[in-house]
Amino acid sequence: MAFHNPHIRVTVVDKDETRIRRWNSKHPPIYEPGLNEVLRIARDGARECVFQTGRGGDDSCASSAGVSSECTSLCEEHAEGFTTVPSRRPNLLFTTEVARCIAEADIVLIAVNTPTKTRGAGAGSATDMTAFEAVAAVVAEHARPGAIIVEKSTVPCRTAQLIEDMLAHYRPGVHFDVLSNPEFLAAGTAINDLLSADRILIGSRPTPSGRRAADTLASVYTSWVPRSRIITTNVFSSELAKLVANSMLAQRVSSINSVAAICEATGADIDEISAAVGADPRIGSKFLRAGIGFGGSCFKKDVLSLAYLAETLNLPQVAEYWRCVVSMNEYTRNRFAARVIKCLNNTLRGKKLTLLGYAFKKDTNDTRESATLEIIRTLMEEGPREIAVFDPCCNPATTEAEIEQLLGPAHGSQVLKKNGGVVHVYTNAYDACNGSDAVLVATEFDEFRYTGPGKHSKLSTTAYTAPLLLDPRPFERLEPTEADLLALHKYFARTGETIGSDDPLDRFNQAPLCASDCPDCLLKTNAGPNASNYGAGGEHQAKEYLDWAKISYHMRNPKWVFDGRGLLDIRGMEKLGFRVETTGRQAEF
Ligand SMILES: NC(=O)c1ccc[n+]([C@@H]2O[C@H](COP(=O)([O-])OP(=O)(O)OC[C@H]3O[C@@H](n4cnc5c(N)ncnc54)[C@H](O)[C@@H]3O)[C@@H](O)[C@H]2O)c1
Incomplete structure (x- = not known):
């Protein structure tokens, strides 16, 4: 904007x-x-x-x-x-001057976090509206009369009514318009998604004032988005459309992952299935890559929010249908971890395992609901010698702190290797894989791809x-x-x-300087210029494909590789001495 x-x-x-x-x-x-x-x-x-x-x-x-x-x-x-x-x-x-800025604004967009409730009624599926309600109260108190209030956060259907009620309570007799304008960007492609938006959704009340407010917000977008891509609906449709969009994307991922399980048991190949099925224009080819499931802060919580909505509307069959999308996702991730343990003779004692990728998807440092964390949790139960982690986008110090915080208390023992635990986060992939018994590709970063014999080279x-x-x-x-x-x-x-x-x-x-505790400046100072792939402006720059031959040379036999993202060419990798297991395909040895 x-x-x-x-x-x-x-x-x-x-x-x-x-x-x-x-x-x-x-x-x-x-x-x-x-x-x-x-x-x-x-x-x-x-x-x-x-x-x-x-x-x-x-x-x-x-x-x-x-x-x-x-x-x-x-x-x-x-x-x-x-x-x-x-x-x-x-x-x-x-x-950070929240109240002052709200009081000055003609349009206030609320984009605070709306996670899943972890306690109380609806825990585990209802949306936690604490932050949203708190900020809505500040808006209700300070917004200038006539301001347009926009829900940017993903919220349960009928939240606009909640804001209108709060506004009426705090500011009786003062007119405001409440719009829904959900965000459709995806982490890792956010700037492109915003600059080339395929649609902008604006929901408003069907009143002259509501429509005028929607037009005002639309005029901000028409600076770069063609008018034909701006969809206007009633405010509740807009709120629900966002939940439905994410739920249907998640459902597609779970559907293809369920088929991957059948492929592994039968000898069918999931990539061939995806290509054959996706050629039907009614189905389409997108979102048909099997893997270890979806992560991120949105898909799971939005599917669960939709399921909870159905439950509260006394539609238990509908709720059950959507819950299956999440349970299939968990099953997919657990099946992958179980396959690793089984291939390693059901014991990880004395073994080192390396996870390539910690972010929930490539080109982002967003680690929320990342499959890697849950896989680490499962592997830790088996008492390995070491679990090594490398991610080209995530700051290693921040990653270690996060893993310690999320896994520490539950295990009742130390998590990080430096404190006597098993997890160590590395600043480069080769050190992470050195002496490893098994490498698990957990995020689809381009640099993890296998490029062919002797083709270790610049991207x-x-x-x-x-x-x-x-x-x-x-x-x-x-x-x-x-x-x-x-x-x-x-x-x-x-x-x-x-x-x-x-x-x-x-x-x-000139850009403003960083504070002395900036984790990215500290990384460069402490770990040297090659430790990170971050560009000068703090952006990830994929530079080289991994030299899998070099990794193979320094791994322990039988050099297991578990490809959870379908990135690797199995035959090529096998020529390098790896034993490769990949989602949606039977092993070939
Ligand atoms: N992250 C995504 O890719 C994405 C995509 C589409 C939609 N959304 C939706 O956008 C919303 C925000 O997601 P996010 O990932 O940016 O969350 P986030 O947790 O990363 O950021 C939310 C921010 O809101 C701030 N905040 C909370 N309460 C506040 C208050 N009372 N006053 C001022 N600031 C306050 C927090 O400090 C935090 O920085 C969610 O509803 C999410 O579902 C996110």
Whole structure:
């Protein structure tokens, strides 16, 4: 919104001081491809400059493990291009002054967390509205008369009524409009999903004032989204549509994973099934990759919220139907962990296991509801010598702290190796796999792919699944344009060259400095420049495929690899001496 509307001041308010401090620094708290440039332009201001649209040649659009964005190739919409951005001053602010900013706003978008309740009525499936209700009360108290209040959070159907009731209670006789405008972006492809939104959904009351409010919000989006992609509905339909969209995506993942179990027992091949089934246009090919199940903060909680809604409406069969989506997901993850243990002779004593990937999907550092954590929990029960973890996007110190916090109390003993436990988070994949008995591919990061014999190389030159990121040289013109130089810089960033600045063309005003406790600055200082793949602006840059031959050389026989994301070529890996087990296929030895 801020990027495409330089004339609108957008203020992000959050009570979490650390988060706001990081948003106001060189290293924001989340990693998203493309976030850095958008943030720099809107937050810091920029001179007139070129801006790269589309994905710029990486393969983040490629559907992965059924949980990524929708494109299977570099589609027209996500194709690389350049656009000129006029010079501009900052219009995106981050602050903790919640009440003051609400009082100043014409439109207030509420985007606080709405997790699953963990205690009390509906625990385990109902939506915990504590944060939402608290912030709605602040909005009700401070919003200026006539302000438009927008639900951005994913909320149970009829939440708009709750806000209207609160507004009527706190501010009797004052008029407000409440809209629903759910967010459809996906972690890992968020910037692209936002810049090339396939639809914007706005729900309003069917009154003249409600429709005017919906038009006002729509006009913010029409700065970059074609009007034809803005869908307007009644406010409750909009709330429910978001829950249904996520539930149907999750259901598709569970459906294909249930078929993967049949494949493993029969000798059918899940990839062949997906291709055959997906060729039917009524079914379509997206979200048909089998794996170890969906993770993330949204799918599970939204399916459960829908199931709970059905229960409260006295529709137990409907609730049961949706609950099965979640139980199939848990079954899938547990089946994978059980397969690892079984292949390792039902004992992990004295063995080292390595998990590649901790984030719930590639190109993000979001680890909420990650399958890896639950797999670690199961493996720990078997008393292994070590569980090694490596993730190219997640800060190792933060990951260790999180694993300790989430697994520590339940086990009643130490979790981290440094404290006498078994889990150690590494800063590179080779150390993590060194001396390992089994490697488990748990997240579909591109760099974990097997690229063929002797093809350990820079991502840009041998990617066989991705649209190639081509070296833009030689340039068309004798005098390279700004777009040429930007393309070259991106090419270098992706191929692992040392590129120094994240702003080589001096397009942006200076970024604010990080605080002394910034985890990303500390990582660079403590672990050296090769420890992390983060780009200069705090973004993950996939640079090289893993050298699986090198990993094989340093592993213990029989060199087990468990591919939970369908990334690896089994025959090629077997030639390197691995024994490979992959979801949805029988072992071939
Ligand atoms: N993360 C996603 O990919 C995604 C996608 C679509 C929809 N959503 C929905 O968006 C909502 C937010 O998700 P998220 O992942 O950003 O959650 P989050 O937990 O990462 O962030 C929520 C933020 O709200 C802040 N907050 C809570 N109460 C507050 C208060 N009273 N005043 C000020 N700040 C307050 C918290 O400090 C936190 O920083 C959820 O409803 C989620 O379902 C998320």
